[in-house]
Amino acid sequence: xxxxxxxxxxxxxxxxxxxxxxxxxxxxxxxxxxxxxxxxxxxxxxxxxxxxxxxxxxxxxxxxxxxxxxxxxxxxxxxxxxxxxxxxxxxxxxxxxxxxxxxxxxxxxxxxxxxxxxxxxxxxxxxxxxxxxxxxxxxxxxxxxxxxxxxxxxxxxxxxxxxxxxxxxxxxxxxxxxxxxxxxxxxxxxxxxxxxxxxxxxxxxxxxxxxxxxxxxxxxxxxxxxxxxxxxxxxxxxxxxxxxxxxxxxxxxxxxxxxxxxxxxxxxxxxxxxxxxxxxxxxxxxxxxxxxxxxxxxxxxxxxxxxxxxxxxxxxxxxxxxxxxxxxxxxxxxxxxxxxxxxxxxxxxxxxxxxxxxxxxxxxxxxxxxxxxxxxxxxxxxxxxxxxxxxxxxxxxxxxxxxxxxxxxxxxxxxxxxxxxxxxxxxxxxxxxxxxxxxxxxxxxxxxxxxxxxxxxxxxxxxxxxxxxxxxxxxxxxxxxxx
Numbered sequence: 001x002x003x004x005x006x007x008x009x010x011x012x013x014x015x016x017x018x019x020x021x022x023x024x025x026x027x028x029x030x031x032x033x034x035x036x037x038x039x040x041x042x043x044x045x046x047x048x049x050x051x052x053x054x055x056x057x058x059x060x061x062x063x064x065x066x067x068x069x070x071x072x073x074x075x076x077x078x079x080x081x082x083x084x085x086x087x088x089x090x091x092x093x094x095x096x097x098x099x100x101x102x103x104x105x106x107x108x109x110x111x112x113x114x115x116x117x118x119x120x121x122x123x124x125x126x127x128x129x130x131x132x133x134x135x136x137x138x139x140x141x142x143x144x145x146x147x148x149x150x151x152x153x154x155x156x157x158x159x160x161x162x163x164x165x166x167x168x169x170x171x172x173x174x175x176x177x178x179x180x181x182x183x184x185x186x187x188x189x190x191x192x193x194x195x196x197x198x199x200x201x202x203x204x205x206x207x208x209x210x211x212x213x214x215x216x217x218x219x220x221x222x223x224x225x226x227x228x229x230x231x232x233x234x235x236x237x238x239x240x241x242x243x244x245x246x247x248x249x250x251x252x253x254x255x256x257x258x259x260x261x262x263x264x265x266x267x268x269x270x271x272x273x274x275x276x277x278x279x280x281x282x283x284x285x286x287x288x289x290x291x292x293x294x295x296x297x298x299x300x301x302x303x304x305x306x307x308x309x310x311x312x313x314x315x316x317x318x319x320x321x322x323x324x325x326x327x328x329x330x331x332x333x334x335x336x337x338x339x340x341x342x343x344x345x346x347x348x349x350x351x352x353x354x355x356x357x358x359x360x361x362x363x364x365x366x367x368x369x370x371x372x373x374x375x376x377x378x379x380x381x382x383x384x385x386x387x388x389x390x391x392x393x394x395x396x397x398x399x400x401x402x403x404x405x406x407x408x409x410x411x412x413x414x415x416x417x418x419x420x421x422x423x424x425x426x427x428x429x430x431x432x433x434x435x436x437x438x439x440x441x442x443x444x445x446x447x448x449x450x451x452x453x454x455x456x457x458x459x460x461x462x463x464x465x466x467x468x469x470x471x472x473x474x475x476x477x478x479x480x481x482x483x
Contacts, residue, residue, distance in 0.1 A: 013042020177336030243392025
């Protein structure tokens with residue numbers, strides 16, 4: 001293992017960029033960032049649906065080492081977040097490490113050389129000492145398995161692959177799904193559409209979105225007195241971490257949030273009799289991610305929007321059929337059905353030194369030490385891996401902790417001169433502790449994208465963000481050299 005190991009990072013969202021910046025800070029410059037698209041940005045490049053925005057306040061949904069005093073809004077929209085990512089890439093000199101339009105098909109580890117060979121679609125393989133996967137949990141759109149889905153004759157697309165060439169003006173639009181994306185785009189598309197039919201399988205809890213536009217005065221104050229922006233970040237850290245406190249530790253706080261949500265949702269639906277009863281959830285608050293919105297429910301109350309709660313039985317060439325036998329005629333079908341969050345690293349094939357694939361090692365559910373390292377896979381690190389999602393906070397807070405762990409990991413293997421892997425007993429004990437906590441958590445009480453079909457929760461961290469940051473520190477005793 002050379003003192004300056006070569007490193008390939010797959011993905012250029014917030015996770016991949018955080019990893020690259022931390023490694024460069026530590027003097028590791030033999031980096032390549034592999035990106036299948038033609039630009040950086042991850043989910044903030046892909047998700048361009050109308051109204052796309054972050055549901056975590058921007059002063060907290062940004063790198064702590066790179067505050068942005070010029071956010072246009074507290075809850076910034078997709079273009080502003082992508083602009084911030086471009087700024088970070090340029091400021092930290094990452095552009096020279098980028099290989100855009102480069103899709104990774106898989107990678108295999110050679111025990112004889114201690115190196116990873118990365119297979120590129122249509123290109124020469126790349127050999128590196130360290131492989132970092134930063135493809136995230138929300139990169140592969142998921143579709144509901146409904147009979148006849150392929151037969152629909154009109155325009156159809158997923159919210160993460162929005163077709164901006166389709167004009168919705170005067171069209172009958174059907175939306176399947178009521179998650180975080182749908183509550184943002186439905187208020188926008190219903191302004192142009194003749195009619196929107198929203199098919200709801202499970203209603204989300206919604207609380208007020210305390211958004212505001214940051215004026216030129218705000219920007220000036222943030223720039224000249226950085227402590228004010230730090231205070232804004234700290235305040236929102238407390239607010240969103242408070243959600244995790246409610247889910248993990250405080251049933252009384254959880255009950256308060258439920259009352260806040262009920263008051264907000266009832267008030268926003270009172271103009272349309274019967275709507276509140278349709279949109280009020282029937283599962284414990286916190287079991288699915290709570291959503292922030294001021295315009296979603298008022299949009300559902302408009303006369304050109306209908307909420308359908310009957311189960312969908314089929315998609316036909318002309319519309320959507322529900323369990324009551326009704327066919328809802330449709331011109332355009334929009335899928336707001338989320339992502340394949342539990343299929344980590346797919347569809348890439350990752351093979352360890354014994355030829356065992358990571359998919360086989362994770363056949364019963366993805367698991368990794370603090371979501372980052374896997375026994376039997378030396379010199380492989382994962383950003384935003386298993387059980388590192390947050391039910392209430394900012395994932396960037398977690399990613400910075402992971403980048404720090406990665407930096408220590410690479411420094412250690414560069415010093416020892418031998419490939420490094422997490423000890424199997426250490427990872428197993430960690431996974432047992434996490435899963436034991438999750439089995440009794442609020443997330444175990446309903447079906448959601450946090451869970452596999454068998455009920456195992458592979459996405460969420462069961463405690464607070466600050467606890468992850470304190471615990472997920474690199475300790476050489478947890479690892480072993482592979483000779």
